[in-house]
Amino acid sequence: MTKVTLTVNGKAVSREVEQRTLLVQLLRDDPASGGLGLTGTHVGCDTSQCGACTVHVDGMAVKSCTMLAVEAEGAAVTTIEGMANADGSLSPLQQAFQDHHGLQCGFCTPGMVMTAAALLAENPTPSESAVRYYLEGNICRCTGYHGIVKAIMAASGQDMPAMAAE
């Protein structure tokens, strides 16, 4: 076991983890077994393909199923639980997902929101093709992506009617 100290959604945390513990396990596991109980981050594939487990590590989108918890020593991690406004209401990006049919079953949504937030931090007004390109590593089995792309465009304050209908 190794002690790992990091910041998660602005709070300093310290846990004893096995060396092989993945960051996503540290985040999701029950507090009774040493995890943080933050189950908003999902595991879809566990093979680095689907992006459901995407979180931010020092501001960068990372697949938390493909990073060791011990590698997050000293890092600032943000998960979907850290995305809402301080009063608990949805952030504009999250609200846009609700308003523009950016989710159906919701399984991919935490990863989609985290990836979209990373994109908008890099590029506040991305083109539609830039949005689709940035979502390359996030798989959604339900929506056909169009609602997700619309939500991200809307959250960036861009003109929605300019986009083709579903």
Add this chain to the structure above:
Amino acid sequence: MQSFDFVRPSSVAEAVAALGAEDAQPLSGGQTLLPSMKQRLAAPAVLVSLSGIAEMQGLRREGDSLVIGGATTHATVARAARTDFPALAELAGNIGDPAVRNRGTIGGSLANNDPSACYPAAALATGATIVTDRRQIAADDFFQGLFTTALEEGEIVTAVRLPIPQRANYQKFIQPASRFALVGVFVASYAGGVRVAVTGASGDGVFRWTEAEAALSDRFAADAVTGLTVEAEGMIGDLHGTPAYRANLVRVLTGRAVAAAG
């Protein structure tokens, strides 16, 4: 994943010492190694993380070459090589997806030598030098077939030195499921001639297409390669493309790379 010991040294010298342990293996971005460990294709007893080694990070210009630290991520190369070597920045920016690029590193990609990886094509086409903790290896000697390199047990790629071409372009025909190259061609033109390296196509991994190099050194134009043929024998065949399909792509993508390099 089987359990292992983990160390995170802060210098190359400490990392080399740690790699002296039995069944020790370097961990860089982990974008290949961690999935392999989950599948139990790899089961190191000790993982030596390279992520805390400052001397293996970042890019610097040295005369006509770009020197990139072995632990530099694809995302950093995509951002920082834009002015000095735009074709390389573009290659890095098209690897996998944003999350893979934020963790995966150039040293990990070269050491792994996946037959469909992008960086080996850039290293071979530029005649790069692979710098390790103990020696310098020419790219022509470094890549030795499928997942095989000249690296010895415990040897670390600390940096890569790439001579900057006058003109260059990388054409990647994306395999949409894996996002690796179904075929990728890197063309690099120098005062002394043209080099062409192909990834994704051959069952032996990255290779130089010498006939195209001769034709393009003679006349740098897309149609200079249209009359050439690539043997289908030895090419990868899978459900995404037959050997003949890949052989044809090599020629087509080389032409496109020349056209795009201008």
